[in-house]
Amino acid sequence: MNRPRFRWHIVVFLAPAVLVYTAVMIFPLFNTLRLALFTEVDQTRVFVGLQNFRTLFFDPIWSEQFWNALGNNFWFFLIHMLVQNPIGIALAALLSHPRLRFAALYRSAIFIPTILSFVIVGFAWKLILSPIWGIAPSMLDAIGLKSLFAPWLGKEEYALTTLALISVWQFVGIPMMLIYAALLTIPEEILEAGEIDGITGASAFWKIKLPLILPSIGIISILTFVGNFNAFDLIYASQGALAGPDFSTDILGTFMYRTFFGFQLQLGDPHMGSAIAGAMFAIILVGVCIYLFGIQTRMRRYQL
């Protein structure tokens, strides 16, 4: 009996991706986690175990910033879940309507902001909303609602919500595209069968299409979660590393950046920075696990 030959070509074909991924993702990830267990005393690196995490969670100065950033991050995520994803689904439902004209045009127009750089988006919206040069105050003025205008990005109570909505504007194209693709895969026969049973129009969406696209919505939620908890660029581009006003837009990403690389007179502390990065990693890991084991396994799938 000759044993099945070892299939070397699999190894050869996998090798480049594995090597690159290890070098730029896996190694840095574990090295960062390792770095979080050290601290620097008199120019030498000393192993301190979990001391950095203890400081981060229990030292009043650090923990206040950490919980503030985490709370802001949840609010940022909540806005995306409550605004971006429902709008994305609604847009996809409208776009998949067979009699809608110019569907391709709308689709591209809504998707384009997604491919713009954060720097451009942050800068453009900062100008639009600027109380001095912006077009937002004059547009509100034109319809007699000038009194509603406020320097949103400069007010503690509005800044984070404003930035979250800007991010929603930028990324609403992604859930729209994914849901749109899922809606297109629903076979006509099912909808026609429903029609025969008297389910048409809006109730066809709620009773047939929505249950069928639930797995896609789950994937979008988890993508939103990971994206939001890794977010940094937009806040940094529009509010700077200090995430003003008064840290009201500080999220884990900006908190990590400030700690790791330092800011103005504050010197960088790679070890505490790594501890924050480790905490971010843990939060995202827990979130993804809850989804994978708690939700996805229980989700009902329908054979189409």
Place this chain on the structure above:
Amino acid sequence: MKHKSLKLALLGTTLMATTAYAEDVTLTIESWRNDDLTLWQDQIIPAFEAQHPGIKIDFTPSAPAEYNAVLNSKLDAGSAGDLITCRPFDASLALYDAGHLTDLSGVDAMSNFSDVAKSAWQTDDGAVTFCVPMASVIHGFIYNKDAFAELGIEVPTTEDEFFAALDKIREDGNYIPMAMGTNDQWEAATMGYNNIGPNYWKGEEGRQALIAGEQKLTDEAWTAPYATLARWGEYLGDGYEAQTYPDSQNIFTLGRAAIYPAGSWEISGFNTQADFEMGAFKPPVRNAGDTCYISDHTDIGIGMNAATEHPEAAETFLTWVASPEFAEIFGNALPGFFPLSNTPVELQDPLAKEIVGWRDECESTIRSTYQILSRGTPNLENETWGASVAAIKGAKSPEDLGAELQEGLASWYAPHQ
């Protein structure tokens, strides 16, 4: 034949290129002064290169807010330039302690500087100097002379006159009284708190006492500036909460605002942007006849990367930077960055001349938070940004701000415990 001559020509150019490469040493300068790029390229570098054939200078600035982070990463990775523009105090001290900066105490030209000028780039005991002092910046207020003449306002010297002038500008309504925003936060601390503050804490006297632990941030001298800042809010333009630093600069240079709380580094930019005549006045004193104090902040120096491959060439450049000749070129090329060298420099720019003249009338000090006090966590300088913004917005009382800052400082700084 044709091919052969082409080959020869190619060979020739390659050879010439390599010989040129072997002779010339190129020194790269790391800096955060991207505003000064053209001045370096057009004036400073040609002046140096003309005298020192064989040394080429490459000025490669990065954005001010990112400089420290970028520089630290480059130094750790070994890819930083030969010459490092030094932030004052701890940022550079940390670089020296980490072995990234060369000890320059032995360089002869260092004797051109006073001890105060060198203090920003020395170890705590003053034994080692690791950067050549280049310039300081002075705080005060720049005003629109045309607007003042139009409204018949005299240049204020006391705080009462200052607020009376602001009231008058506001009543007239044609100008925003004062151009400053709180979006970027640092202006509130740098051009607000540390601009007017020295008159309250009596300059060096208060600053040294704070470092020694004899005064506290809850003392009247340190909280009263917040009370004054709280009065500024109503004179800043509509929506100042979201107004950024460039917004403020533009509002002032477009002639829409009358007064700009300034640092002298603005001068060269304003000279090219504004088409009205500008004047400057120093931070108003609390009562007529009080001694005035100004923030004359040692802001910029230059040192040598310890890992440079061309230490001799770098030392030649640093010696030239320490010379009166450089001070003359630099002081005039960048009006508003005042040379620190002992030899007096004749400045041409009227606004710069006016501001540097305050050195003779007032006592000089540096920003209160820069030396030693911003070493720990929480960082006092960054906290002061937030506190100054909160004061201007009226979000917290001066006493609460003082108490918060004091608590933060005392949490890590032994003399305050």
